Amino acid sequence: MYEAMGKHQSVSIRQISKNRAEQVGYYRFLENENVTVGELVRSLSDQCVLQVEGKHILAISDTSEINLQAHVGRLKAKGIGVVGNNTDVGFYIHPTLILDAENGFPLGISTVHLWTRDINHADKHERKYHKLPIEQKESYKWLRSATDTQRCLENSTKKMIQ
Structure with missing residues (x-):
């Protein structure tokens, strides 16, 4: 699957599948409870731990807004909320990509955080944003990703010692 995604630079199941049976298999996997x-x-994260052993690494995080408004009629409401414009539906994803610092080669993903905003998402002033604890702010994703990545790397170090 990963090889096909890299080759096609796509995550469309129809495009990355070699045949109909493989396509059905992907859908069954993704729809499995x-x-x-x-x-x-x-x-x-586990796969990333195996790749970083003994390497000097870089951890790069960023957030993407996944806007699904064009698919609103076909979506199940579970797991989606509003995105940046507070009207379109979608979700946010904040992955941390791990690269080999020597050559920039991608070694894996140490963590991924997904979240949605409530359909009735209030603005910063209405939510009294400046008084909220950091754990209740979306910006907490940066600290959480750093902490989770550190745990991932510590697991790699433990595996090297064993």
Whole structure:
């Protein structure tokens, strides 16, 4: 799957599938109730741990807004909220990409945070944003990603010692 995604520079299941059977297999995997976002993120993190052993690395994080307004009629309401304009539906994703500092080669993803804003998302002033604890602010994603990435790297160090 990853090889096909890299080759096609796409995540369209129809485009990355070699045949109809593979396409059906991808959809069954993604629709399986036992496949959760948490498990997928854990799997990415575990794979990253194996790749970073003994390397000097760079951790790069950024947030993307995934706007799904064009698909609103076909979406299940679960797991989506409003995005930056407070009217379109979608969600946010904040991954941390780990690169080899020597050559820039991508080694994996140490963590991914997904969140949605409530459909009735209030602006900063209405929410008294400046008085909220950091853990209740979206900007907390930066601290949380750094902490989770540090845990990922510590797990790699532990595996090297064993």
